[in-house]
Amino acid sequence: MIPLTAGQIAEIVEGVLHGEPRILVTGSPTLDSRNVQPGALFLAFEGDHVDGHDFSAQAHAAGASLTLSSKKVESPCVVVPDVARALGRLASYVRNELADLIVIGITGSQGKTTTKDLLTQVLAMVGKTVSPQGSLNNDLGVPLTLLNCTRETRFCILEMGARHRGDIERLCKISRPNIGVVLIVGSAHIGEFGSVEVIAETKSELIRNIVPGGIAVLGQYDAFTPKMSEGLPLRTLLFGQTHQATVRATDVDLREGRAHFDLVTPAGREPVALRLIGEHQIANALAVAAICTGLEIPIEVIAGALSTAEIASRWRMEILEVSDMLFINDAYNANPESTKAALRSLTSFAQARGGQSWAFLGKMHELGAISSDQHAHVGEFAGFLGVDHLVCVGTAEYSLRLTDFPDTQIHQFSSKIAAADLVEYFSQGDVALIKGSRTEKMEELAEELMKRWTERASEQE
Structure with a gap:
């Protein structure tokens, strides 16, 4: 401060x-x-x-x-x-005092925290960088992050979440971002917003409030995001895997669940080998690369930093090998898009290891009227991928459309403790994914599964 x-x-x-x-x-x-x-x-x-x-x-x-x-x-x-309002005023004052500070706002239906973690590690190689610990993305987290900046800080990275229209605009009035990043518009929190269109409108508040002459970094993963900067006095950088993207990935290859690809920007082409698990991490890495391209950081530095960066926040695609069994702890949160991405990683690992795949899925919250349909859709997707065991924890809705996938065994439990009894059927080489919305606290199940598997493996030695 x-x-x-x-x-x-x-x-x-x-x-x-x-x-x-x-x-x-x-x-x-x-x-x-x-x-x-x-x-x-x-x-x-x-x-x-x-x-x-x-x-x-x-x-x-x-x-x-x-x-x-x-x-x-x-x-x-x-x-x-009102202490919260006063905190915002104080943060706004500090933002005005730090005229040379580059503020980067990040929003999207998924990937905010991972992108923030990656970007923090990359920008720290260039200058002093401040970003929130964990997922502080509201009217307290954003001012607190800004107030951690000093006159020596070069970059301030802010996560911006929203529960209602106007939330992101209010955060932007405090922070006045130089760069705004929208990763993707999806169905997360649709129960509160009512439609994907309203979610897109809310996310676009970030782009509309970038300081004039700033940079809009937009993902190409939905129909809404790429158009958000149209008519605004901003430089726009698109990222994705199409030829229209300013920053894109080509020659993608998954090796042990980790993406290898060529990063292509207007400055050239460089190889990247991510340490993060999951093909969906390519989008987060490309967002970081686009931001850094806008800041004129050399592509060699960007590619090298992305290839060494690790996930800093807990329960986000954490990979833990315990007695020859792999556990994917992705329990921090869940929505339909992120759950499908995690299921892809699960089956990829299981196929590579020759073991069975176990998907322990808790309820996805805040989906409103489409909740039952979305749970059934994710369950159907698990069957399509060939997940061996779909474990429904606290909800049976994942299993509603699995009649066409007889090879996927369905297990239903009302509690996490009961679901942990399935450890008795685990084998070495198997892979277990644990995922659910934050309020489900699925990390408790992950810990119980690993504890019981460790005990069982020791007894068998």
């Missing part, structure tokens, strides 16, 4: 200061009193179960210089009616 006095912060957020105006805030802002840095700004939010104001003294004792709160506390504080 750039150094600001308590008096300056009170003026910026239009709050009431209780304390010495010359108190200096220099550390990163935090909502957690256990993670306070010296000189930090502590953010006191009133939650349903926990009131951050009760921890302001603890935060101050740990080194926080100032608390931003909605009521007076004993330690130095700035009191405002």
Whole structure:
């Protein structure tokens, strides 16, 4: 964070200061009193179960210089009616102060966090880069990420999610992105938005709010995204696997689930060998390559960095080999598109290893009226791919259209613990995919499966 006095912060957020105006805030802002840095700004939010104001003294004792709160506390504080709104104002001020900072906003129905992780690793080779840990993509996460920037920061990468129309536009008013990236428009959250058309309109808020003369980076994976910059004063870079793409992949080859391809940009052609699992990771890598092309980073640097980058966030296509069995922990979240991509990786690995494929699928949430149809469609796709065992956890809807695929065995369980009993039928060489929406917490099943398989394998030695 750039150094600001308590008096300056009170003026910026239009709050009431209780304390010495010359108190200096220099550390990163935090909502957690256990993670306070010296000189930090502590953010006191009133939650349903926990009131951050009760921890302001603890935060101050740990080194926080100032608390931003909605009521007076004993330690130095700035009191405002709405802490979240004040946080946005403060982040907007810092964005204005950092005139040379290049802000990159990323949105899309899938791939945001993976693309952010990849881009962070690539840009860090060029200059100081700030990006969110995990998936902080809302009206708290975006300001917090911006406030972590200093005058030495060259790039700030922001994930931008949305639950309603106007959410992304509001984040853009705070961050004023120089580059906007839309990966793909899909059916994630369609239950809240009502239609794919409304989702596309919401994602396009990012492109419409790029600063004039900025860069729009658009995927070619749906009918909406490539058109989002039409009529806007922006430079547009398309990425995909067609000849119309500015940045594209050719000569794609999957080796042990990892994509190898030639990266083609206006600057030339370079080989890339991804360490990430899944053919769908090509799109995320191309998005990163397009962003870096727009920033005029040499293609050799881009290709080399992509070939060494790893996934930094948990439960996203994590590959774990336990006693000669492979577990694909992709439990962070799920929608129809990402689940089908994960199923492709599952069958690819199983075929290469000569073992059986197990798909443990939890419910996909926020699909609204099309939920049953989409679950059935994903299950049908699993049958088409030849998945050996489709394990439905908490929902039977995946199995509704599998009558034409008798080779796919269907298992249905109401709980994760019950589903873990299938470990008794695992064999060395098998591959298990675990995936579901965030609220399903399918990582718990992944951990239980690996624990039981480890115990069973030890007993057989």
